[in-house]
Amino acid sequence: MKDILEPFLYPQNLLLLGLLLACIGYRKKGLWLLLIFYYLAGNTWLANHMRQLYSSQIAEQVITAGNTTVLLGCGGSATALPTCAKARINHLVRIMPPRSSVLITTEHCKPYVDYLLAQQRELAMDCFYGGDNTYQEFSSLAARGIKADYIITSDFHAWRVSQLIQRHGFNSRVIATSSQTFRPVNCSYNCFLTVNLTNFDFYSKLTAEFASYGVYLLTRNWTDWYQEPST
Secondary structure (H helix, E strand, C coil): CHHHHHHHHCHHHHHHHHHHHHHHHHCCHHHHHHHHHHHHHHEHHHHHHHHHHHHHCCCCCCCCCCCEEEEECCCCCCCCCCHHHHHHHHHHHHHCCCCEEEEEECCCHHHHHHHHHCCCCCEEEEEECCCCCHHHHHHHHHHCCCCCCEEEEEHHHHHHHHHHHHHCCCCCEEEEECCHHHCCCCCCHHHHCCECHHHHHHHHHHHHHHHHHHHHHHHCCCCCCCCCCCC
16 A cells, blocks of 8 residues: 555656646646646656657677677766766676677776776777767767677667668667666556656657757758767
């Protein structure tokens, strides 16, 4: 009973109830549209289905011997390695065969290289600064004539990376590192009548991915922000 009733007292669900009462009291179409948007974006049952749909488009890849894998950069500094980069490297180490070839595209190579070498795997490795964003990294790979067999990124970037692979004419496959973004939220009987803040984060990340690629398609013919860095 606690698990059923407690979520209704969370602030986001009190707001949902407040919007419903305002819709009933004022009978304004704008309020009803706001309520519908807020509910659809935050409802756990719907969001879990969207997570499953997106995840089903990401095929599990197994790296075969003799192939080259590009590990896209994930930020960081000259002394610190971000969590997302560690997740990508850890996932790569689990699935790559002996004597693999790995190419890293990041500004600060040393933390990436040191962490990968610490895994004590036999591999050929190189690292260069590909750019500040995924689009510059792909332009850098194309300019260098590098067409990797596999490209590893975080799962919520997988769709955008797959689009860039096609646009650049690469014959690469995407390796998606699992993140908390697509982990289903626990859903009980109250999931149809409540919203969850985690779902808003999930939708905001998906929206950012689609919007980012949309801006790239819209501006790539008259700007050069996506080109490889000059240094």
